[in-house]
Amino acid sequence: MQKEYFAPGISADTGFFWEGTREHKLTVQRCKKCGRLRWPASYLCPDCLCSETETEELSGEGVLYSYTTFHKSFHPSLSEKVPYIVCEVDLKEGVRVVSNLVDTDGREPECGARLKVCWQDFEGYTKPVFKMEDI
Numbered sequence: 001m002q003k004e005y006f007a008p009g010i011s012a013d014t015g016f017f018w019e020g021t022r023e024h025k026l027t028v029q030r031c032k033k034c035g036r037l038r039w040p041a042s043y044l045c046p047d048c049l050c051s052e053t054e055t056e057e058l059s060g061e062g063v064l065y066s067y068t069t070f071h072k073s074f075h076p077s078l079s080e081k082v083p084y085i086v087c088e089v090d091l092k093e094g095v096r097v098v099s100n101l102v103d104t105d106g107r108e109p110e111c112g113a114r115l116k117v118c119w120q121d122f123e124g125y126t127k128p129v130f131k132m133e134d135i
């Protein structure tokens with residue numbers, strides 16, 4: 001079990017997401033009225049203002065949209081983790097998520113690289129992160 005310093009804020013709107021990650025499922029809300037996938041989770045649909053949603057599991061497959069490598073820790077408690085990569089991933093279902101890119105084997109990531117979700121278990125929650133498919 002890894003130690004994490006910035007645990008996610010789990011709310012009534014995001015509880016389903018973190019419950020899914022415990023089972024290694026990447027989920028988002030789908031609006032029951034217009035069908036839009038909602039990310040980040042929200043109480044109301046930004047398109048039709050409907051509050052009703054259903055939970056949809058995503059493939060966890062996507063491409064690297066952008067990334068940055070932190071060589072200096074954002075916070076002193078993260079100093080053991082540098083360098084680490086924060087990335088934006090365009091999932092194939094049309095949702096863009098922010099996460100970490102891990103296990104690059106020292107390779108420089110390329111925008112457009114195919115990524116697949118993987119999981120990091122922490123005390124109390126599981127975090128989705130991504131790695132390049134060809135590694």
Ligand SMILES: [Zn+2]
Nearest residue numbers: 031034045048
């Ligand atoms: Zn809607």
